[in-house]
Amino acid sequence: MEISEYLTDSRNPNEEVRKLGEKKIEEAAMSNFGQFMFQCAKELNDDKKIKMNRQMAATLIKNMLNFMPKFQGKWETLGLDIKSEIKSLVLSTLASPEIEIRKAAALCTAGIFKLEHPQNSWPELIDILVETCRNENVNFQAAAIITLGYISQEINPNDFQVSDVDKILTALIGILKETKASHEIIKTSLIAFVNYIDFAKKNFENKVYNLYNF
Amino acid sequence: MILPRKTLKIRYIIFITFKDERTIILDTIYLQLNNSSVDLRVYAMQCLVETARHYYDFLPDDILKIFSIMKEYVNKIL
Numbered sequence: 001m002e003i004s005e006y007l008t009d010s011r012n013p014n015e016e017v018r019k020l021g022e023k024k025i026e027e028a029a030m031s032n033f034g035q036f037m038f039q040c041a042k043e044l045n046d047d048k049k050i051k052m053n054r055q056m057a058a059t060l061i062k063n064m065l066n067f068m069p070k071f072q073g074k075w076e077t078l079g080l081d082i083k084s085e086i087k088s089l090v091l092s093t094l095a096s097p098e099i100e101i102r103k104a105a106a107l108c109t110a111g112i113f114k115l116e117h118p119q120n121s122w123p124e125l126i127d128i129l130v131e132t133c134r135n136e137n138v139n140f141q142a143a144a145i146i147t148l149g150y151i152s153q154e155i156n157p158n159d160f161q162v163s164d165v166d167k168i169l170t171a172l173i174g175i176l177k178e179t180k181a182s183h184e185i186i187k188t189s190l191i192a193f194v195n196y197i198d199f200a201k202k203n204f205e206n207k208v209y210n211l212y213n214f
Numbered sequence: 215m216i217l218p219r220k221t222l223k224i225r226y227i228i229f230i231t232f233k234d235e236r237t238i239i240l241d242t243i244y245l246q247l248n249n250s251s252v253d254l255r256v257y258a259m260q261c262l263v264e265t266a267r268h269y270y271d272f273l274p275d276d277i278l279k280i281f282s283i284m285k286e287y288v289n290k291i292l
Contacts, residue, residue, distance in 0.1 A: 173242045183251055190246060190257035197264040203235035204269040 003028070003039040007053040007060075029064060033074045034082045037061060041089035044105060051100065058104035061090070062111035066154075075115050087112060087122065094132075094143040102143040110150035117155055126151075126164045133171040142188050145175070149192035157199045165199045172196065240265070240276055247283060259287075 006028065009021025029036040043049055043057040064071040075083070090112060093105035109125070116122035129151075132144035148168055175181055175189045243265065246258035262280065266273060273280070 169239070173238060176242045176246060183254065186246070186249070186251075186254055187257060190254065190261060193242075194257070194261050194264050197239075197261060198268055200235075200239060201268070203239060204272045 003036075003043055003057070004049060004053055007043065007056045008050070011052060011056065025060065029060075029071065033071065034078045037064070037075075037078070037086050038082055038089075041086045041108075044101070044108065045089040045093045047096070051098065054101055055104045058090075058093075058101075058108040061086075061108050065115055066111050075112075083121075087116075091125075091128070094147060095137075095140055096143075097139065099139075102139065103146060106143060106147040106150050109147050110154045113151055114154040117159065126167060130167045130171045133175060138182060138185060141175075142185060145172070145185070145188045145192050148172075149188070149195055152192065152195035152199065157201070160199055162202050165196065165202070168196055169193075169200060169203065236269075236272060244279075244283070 006021050006024045009017050010025055012018045012021060028039075040057040040061050044054050044061070046054070065075050087109075090105055090108045094102055094109065096102050096105065113122055113125055116125075126148075129144045129148050132140050133148070135141045135144070148171075172189050172193045175185060176193065181189075243258055243261045247255055247262070249255050249258065262283075266280070
């Protein structure tokens with residue numbers, strides 16, 4: 001399967017070529033969903049590929065998993081190995097030097113987490129992202145914060161574990177209180193922070209005093 | 215004059231302050247409301263609005279402070 005070719009065709013201004021590209025993409029996804037998702041994740045992860053195709057691959061992963069009824073339930077049927085490889089490829093793309101690709105990977109990560117979260121099948125993700133929020137590399141830091149922001153939009157506040165909310169709030173507050181944080185990092189953190197206020201019910205209601213490592 | 219040994223002892227009193235979580239969240243927002251960057255202040259204001267929208271009933275201790283911040287902002291605009 002040559003996914004790059006299909007992706008390029010699906011962006012073609014010529015309607016005929018574009019429709020054929022879209023049809024090939026759909027056929028490929030229908031015939032072997034796992035392999036198609038894996039190819040898209042590889043495309044997204046590959047720095048040598050065309051940027052627009054990489055963004056398109058991320059959008060396809062997210063949309064097929066979260067929005068397209070014909071692919072609903074397909075992710076759950078995939079084997080643990082292939083799911084793990086796809087998650088690993090998408091997650092490592094968050095370290096891309098290009099901001100558009102990092103954002104695409106962040107959206108994709110949040111989309112996959114939305115499906116994995118009910119079964120608690122990606123429990124380490126929040127810890128990884130919270131840890132990366134403290135990374136010295138500003139790009140990695142920003143990608144982790146953006147991903148946390150997207151995750152907050154995908155998950156119902158009532159379904160989120162209180163301990164995870166605490167970890168995320170602690171990380172974001174840590175950044176917002178950091179005097180050396182750049183404008184971009186503060187901006188990204190504030191955007192994510194707005195989304196997590198809805199999750200902080202316990203923190204507002206709780207009369208018990210807790211010691212935080214702020 | 216040499217002081218008797220007893221009086222040379224220095225006693226440290228360590229104050230450990232515990233802030234409740236609500237205060238920590240609000241203090242962070244107040245901090246960013248004073249940011250020199252206009253767009254960051256706007257985002258901080260959105261945080262405050264969102265906080266009041268969800269947790270208005272838990273804000274009685276802070277309502278005067280929030281009022282004075284808002285008053286200051288309005289005065290600046292006017």
